[in-house]
Amino acid sequence: MKALTFKRYGKSPDIGFATIDTPTLQPDELLVQVHAAGLNPIDNMIPQGTFKLVMKFQLPAVMGSDLAGVVVAVGSRVTRFKPGDEVFASTFDLDRGALAEFAAVPESAVALKPTGLDFVQAASIPMVGLTSWQALKECIGLRRGQKLFISAGSGGIGTFAIQLAHHLGARVGTTVSTANVALVRDLGAEEIVDYKTQQFEQVLTGYDAALGTVRGDTVEKALGILKPGGRLVSLIGPLDAAFAEARKLNPVLKFVLGLMRRKVVKLAGRKGVDYAFHFVRPDGRQLAEIGALLQAGYIRPVIDRVFPFDEAPQALAYLALGRARGKVVVQLR
CATH class of the missing domain: 3.40.50.720 (NAD(P)-binding Rossmann-like Domain)
Structure with a gap:
């Protein structure tokens, strides 16, 4: 599968597209076909080594932390989701990224996508x-x-x-x-x-x-x-x-x-x-409560720009300028 990765920490992290294996599921994980990935400032900071001492990645590492997509397979212990479900999740601090065609996500980090949001909007939220x-x-x-x-x-x-x-x-x-x-x-x-x-x-x-x-x-x-x-x-x-x-x-x-x-x-x-x-942690049940607020219209996504997957490096560079009004999202499908 195609993914955006970084190979090392520092000023030259060698960010680029690579062909890597589709993740192998653990019993408590879902395999999600990623339709959109939301970007966050920390996505630029991690390859620079800012959090190297407190966050562990196996290099080369897939970039990105937020995703929305469709479940294509579930592990043997998964009980709350099934193939075909539209979901959103944060993979932050889980040693896995979102800027890839597929992502394996623990069931505990996943929530059903609010039906009133499209994948781009949902990916901007986690x-x-x-x-x-x-x-x-x-x-x-x-x-x-x-x-x-x-x-x-x-x-x-x-x-x-x-x-x-x-x-x-x-x-x-x-x-x-x-x-x-x-x-x-x-x-x-x-x-x-x-x-x-x-x-x-x-x-x-x-x-x-x-x-x-x-x-x-x-x-x-x-x-x-x-x-x-x-x-x-x-x-x-x-x-x-x-x-x-x-x-x-x-x-x-x-x-x-x-x-x-x-x-x-x-x-x-x-x-x-x-x-x-405070260092955020993934939590699917909290994300479901947040999704209910979005579905009810109490909160709305605010999105500045949407980039195609092939322009994900440019999306990260744009985010790094610090001028975005709301979120920057990469659309894969």
Whole structure:
């Protein structure tokens, strides 16, 4: 089968198309014929080696993390799906990719595709949907009436997280460029800061929680807009002690990570704010709940561009520019 792979970590990961064997199913897996694959910024970061110490891949590795397609075979222990089912899933952190003609996916990571979505729309959802769901509902425990700040509201996670937070009854503040103000307002954001003309930490105040989605000093600045007792959840680091412990990292790496997060933890302590790092995990049952919200129209996919499979490297390059409004998707069929 045809797949987009990378062969090594670093500045020259040798990304390109390869012909590889169709995956052999384990008893708890489904073989999915991939119709579309959603792209995420981390898909560009993994070949660079950014997560080499905490994520394991057998090289060469298939790229991509989100998919939607049709089940063509199931393992002997699979009970919830059958050939012909239209599904979507995240393969993130499972040592397998989505940018291939077929993918073997654990049953636990799969959900039925909402009937109201096509494959491209469904493929845009898994990682941003699960990240938002887990961050807002599990890590923050977001409640109706609370104020939540989400950086980079027009990005893939931002466009989904704004809608989910709005559905949960929160008041949402965010940052975007001038051209994207109308988009995020339509998604449910109430306090919108144009980062080209204002600094959000000088405008916003009294927030209960913040979701950090972009690199740089945004995470540290977000601490300043939170109430005492507030909670900052970062999706981009620094990694916290709980993550290091869960990954069973060696003592030297734990020490290094401790030094890296010392500044933000110290600042959070001064503000009386709790800091946590969140690393998304695949979860088919949560994805099914997210699918129900999409089917009911409470949340809608936001897609910037769709590329054909042959142009998947160009799609990744476009995503790396950081200008996408919503998601970038690769269509295989």
